[in-house]
Amino acid sequence: MIVGALSAWVVASLLGPAIFHVHLLRSGTSDPGVVQHTEEAFATASAYSLGGALFAALVTSAVVSVLVTRRIARQLGQVRHASGRIAAGDYTVQVPSVGMGAELDDLASAFNTMAAELARVEQTRTRLLSDLAHEMRTPVATLEGYLEGIQDGVVGADEETMTVLLHQVSRLARLAQDISLVTTAEEGRLSMHRRPVRVDELVGTAVRQASGQYAAAGIDLTAEVPGAAVGAVVEVDQDRIGQVLTNLLDNALRHTSPGGRVVVRATRDAESVRLQVADTGEGIAKEHLGHVFERFYRADSARDRAHGGSGIGLAIARSISRAHGGEVTVSSAGHGQGTTFTVELPLMVPAARRQR
Numbered sequence: 001m002i003v004g005a006l007s008a009w010v011v012a013s014l015l016g017p018a019i020f021h022v023h024l025l026r027s028g029t030s031d032p033g034v035v036q037h038t039e040e041a042f043a044t045a046s047a048y049s050l051g052g053a054l055f056a057a058l059v060t061s062a063v064v065s066v067l068v069t070r071r072i073a074r075q076l077g078q079v080r081h082a083s084g085r086i087a088a089g090d091y092t093v094q095v096p097s098v099g100m101g102a103e104l105d106d107l108a109s110a111f112n113t114m115a116a117e118l119a120r121v122e123q124t125r126t127r128l129l130s131d132l133a134h135e136m137r138t139p140v141a142t143l144e145g146y147l148e149g150i151q152d153g154v155v156g157a158d159e160e161t162m163t164v165l166l167h168q169v170s171r172l173a174r175l176a177q178d179i180s181l182v183t184t185a186e187e188g189r190l191s192m193h194r195r196p197v198r199v200d201e202l203v204g205t206a207v208r209q210a211s212g213q214y215a216a217a218g219i220d221l222t223a224e225v226p227g228a229a230v231g232a233v234v235e236v237d238q239d240r241i242g243q244v245l246t247n248l249l250d251n252a253l254r255h256t257s258p259g260g261r262v263v264v265r266a267t268r269d270a271e272s273v274r275l276q277v278a279d280t281g282e283g284i285a286k287e288h289l290g291h292v293f294e295r296f297y298r299a300d301s302a303r304d305r306a307h308g309g310s311g312i313g314l315a316i317a318r319s320i321s322r323a324h325g326g327e328v329t330v331s332s333a334g335h336g337q338g339t340t341f342t343v344e345l346p347l348m349v350p351a352a353r354r355q356r
């Protein structure tokens, strides 16, 4: 404001008198007394009006500046206050926008997005911990019960007891292994030995490994690899993709009744290969479809707990598929309609074609 006023004053006092002087002489006045008096009158009039105008400008711009600064400060104060609440662990804060231009509105909305994302992460973290505790409780309680029984002499340390104890211990060990696998894969630290593998080989191995269990359960298991897909090659870690298929086949077995049918299918298009595991089992209701890949998620927890699954199988399948640049998806027409899981992997382009 001061710089503006000073430059206005300097410019006006340099230009005004000179222009006035020229015009005065052109009007034909030659009496030096008149000229001097008229110029003095101009100087006084200019000084008063310019001084008054500059003062008024100073006052109004000061008032406007204070108002604008206050609104900006209020918005920044809200952001500062909200950061404090977030630092204290309250993720529900929202910063309202005060309509002070796009930059501040952007700041407010970026801040709100950040708070919402932090809230989501925190919620996932809490749920994971409580699910994990829940998962560990049953085996640990069983172990404790049996060991106390042995100590008190109520339970004999015979082979049957040992089998139960070993089973619970291996359940805990598998839980730890599964969790560390998912975590490693999600952090992108999964060690992989990728090499070209034919899809018919992948499908064949998985089906062969599962066939014993399927036969025992009375469920028909078949592999379907149409001619077009037979020679298709994907560059994968064979063991890990094998584990994905094993997890899917394991689920299909568990959720299909005797007399049902499970098909492992491979198809290909120009860029990718699809491995499908389709069953004629109990299906998955719509409300669960979006969640089955989450860690510890079970569509029917009461029954599945008895089956020993901890709800990590599909999370593992997803993170391994993603680590290969692929994806796994699920579809089911609903309860009793069967389920199809699809693993999509990028097709390996032969070196010759890549060069061309």
Ligand SMILES: Nc1ncnc2c1ncn2[C@@H]1O[C@H](COP(=O)(O)OP(=O)(O)O)[C@@H](O)[C@H]1O
Pocket: 247, 251, 252, 255, 279, 281, 282, 283, 284, 292, 293, 297, 298, 299, 300, 304, 308, 309, 310, 311, 312, 313, 314, 315, 339
């Ligand atoms: N083929 C299937 N048919 C019906 N439901 C399934 C099938 N595969 C998975 N699900 C549902 O998805 C849930 C998560 O599967 P998963 O992550 O493998 O955990 P788990 O097998 O340990 O229960 C299962 O509990 C089940 O409710």
Ligand SMILES: [Mg+2]
Pocket: 247, 250, 251, 309, 311, 312, 313, 314
């Ligand atoms: Mg499973």
